[in-house]
Structure formats: structure tokens, C-alpha cells
Amino acid sequence: MQKQPLEFTVNGRRRQLLVAPYYSLLDTLRDEMQLTGTKKGCDEGDCGACTVILDGKPVTSCLVLAHSARDAEITTVEGLASPDGLHAVQQAFIEKGGLQCGYCTPGLIMAAVGFLQDNPVPSEEDVKFAIGGNLCRCTGYTKVIEAIMLAAETMREQNS
Numbered sequence: 001m002q003k004q005p006l007e008f009t010v011n012g013r014r015r016q017l018l019v020a021p022y023y024s025l026l027d028t029l030r031d032e033m034q035l036t037g038t039k040k041g042c043d044e045g046d047c048g049a050c051t052v053i054l055d056g057k058p059v060t061s062c063l064v065l066a067h068s069a070r071d072a073e074i075t076t077v078e079g080l081a082s083p084d085g086l087h088a089v090q091q092a093f094i095e096k097g098g099l100q101c102g103y104c105t106p107g108l109i110m111a112a113v114g115f116l117q118d119n120p121v122p123s124e125e126d127v128k129f130a131i132g133g134n135l136c137r138c139t140g141y142t143k144v145i146e147a148i149m150l151a152a153e154t155m156r157e158q159n160s
Contacts, residue, residue, distance in 0.1 A: 001020055001021055001022065002020075003018035003019055003020050004018065004019065004020075004021055004067065005017075005018060006018070006019045006028075006066055006067055006069075006070060007070065007071065008069050008070060008071060008072045008073070008074060009072070009073045009074065010029070010033065010035070010074045010075075010076065010079070011035075011074070011075060011076060011078060011079025012079060015033070017032055017033070019032060019066045019067065021065075021067055022065070023065070023066045023067075024043075024061065024062050024063070024064060024065060024066060025052070025054070025059075025061040025062075025064040025065070025066045025068075025069050025074070026038060026040060026043075026050045026061040026062040026064075027040075027066070028066040029052070029061060029074075029076060035076050035078055037076055037077035037078045037106045038050050038051075038052055038061060038076050038077065038106060038107075039103055039104070039106055039107060040062065041062075041103070041104070041107075041135075042062075043062050044062065044063075045060040045062055045063040046133075046135070047104070047107070047134070047135045048060060048104070048107040048108070048111060048131075048133045048134030048135060049103060049104050049106070049107040049134075049135075050062045050107060051106075051107040051108075051110040051111045051114075051133075051134065052074055052075060052076050052077075052110055053074065053075040053110060053113060053114050054069060054072055054073075054074055055072050055073055056073070056114070056117065057114055058110055058111045058113070058114030058115065060133070075110075075113075076106075076110070077090075077106035077109055077110055080109070080110075080113065087109075087113065088151045088154040088155045088158065089109050089112045089113050089116070089147070089148065089151040090109060091151075091154070092147040092148065092150040092151035092154060093105065093108075093109060093144075093147045093151075095147070095150065096143050096144075096146045096147035096150055097143045097147075098139065098143045098144040098146065098147030098148075099138075099139070099144075100136075100138035100139050101137075101138050104134060104135060104136040104137075104138075107134050108131060108134045108136065108144055111130060111131050111133070111134050112127075112130070112131065112147075112148045112151060115127070115130035115131075115148075116148070116151065116152055116155060120152060120155060120156055120159075121152065121156070122148070122149070122152055124145055124149065127145050127148045127149060128141075128145065130148075131144065131145075131148070
């Protein structure tokens with residue numbers, strides 16, 4: 001099938017590209033835009049490794065057709081840091097050791113960022129529920145949860 005024009009905003013930058021109608025948002029980000037921080041895990045929406053923020057909400061990008069994101073605002077893990085430093089969630093993952101092999105880390109970080117936008121004062125149970133769609137075979141989640149709780153506290157302090 002012939003590629004069709006697609007326009008959306010990725011990490012604050014308006015982008016125009018040609019994309020096949022059957023391409024997922026994940027494949028478009030990775031293959032067409034070289035944003036490889038978004039990981040391709042199961043390609044079925046089960047592992048969460050491909051989580052990005054789409055119009056303010058975390059989504060598994062492997063289940064979103066790229067053309068359905070037309071005119072949307074997309075943030076990938078590459079778009080979180082600023083010239084001033086890492087996003088609070090990224091920094092907390094480092095400080096608390098919420099990563100090991102790193103494959104699931106971008107998806108967990110993006111799920112946490114989306115979650116904390118809606119719930120800045122979460123309980124540990126809230127955090128566990130929020131990352132329930134993100135699988136990690138290395139960490140056991142304890143340090144991930146600690147990192148998200150630390151990030152929530154840091155973000156509250158930054159916003160006060």
C-alpha cells in the first residue's frame with residue numbers, strides 16, 4: 001500500500017511524514033523517526049514497553065495506528081528531559097535503582113509520567129495499579145514503585 005501524509009507533534013516538534021496506513025504509532029516512531037527509546041516488546045499491547053503519552057494519556061503505541069494519531073500531541077521518553085536536566089521520574093528511577101536491563105524502563109517511565117499528571121499524590125496501591133500494564137522481568141517492581149513515589153514527591157515540591 002502506498003504511504004500517506006501524516007502530521008502530528010512529537011516531543012514538542014510538529015512533524016510531517018509519509019506513513020503506510022497499516023503502520024502502528026510504535027513502528028512509525030521507531031522506524032520512520034528513529035525514536036528508539038520507545039521499545040518494541042510483545043507488539044500486542046500486553047507488556048507496556050512501547051508506552052508513550054498521546055494527547056496527555058499513556059497508551060501502548062503498538063496498538064495505535066499511526067494515522068489515528070493525526071494532529072495529536074505525542075511525547076516519547078526522548079522528549080521528557082529538558083535542557084535543565086532529566087524529568088523528575090527519570091531522575092527518581094536512577095536514584096532508586098528502578099531499572100536493571102532497561103528494556104521496560106522507558107515504558108514504565110512514560111506510564112508513571114502520565115499517571116502522575118492525573119494523580120500527583122498517589123498511594124503505593126495507586127502506583128501498583130497504574131503500572132499494572134507494564135511488565136518487567138528484572139526488578140520485582142519494589143524499586144520502580146519507590147522511584148515513582150519519590151518522583152511524585154519531587155514533582156509536588158517543584159510545583160509548590
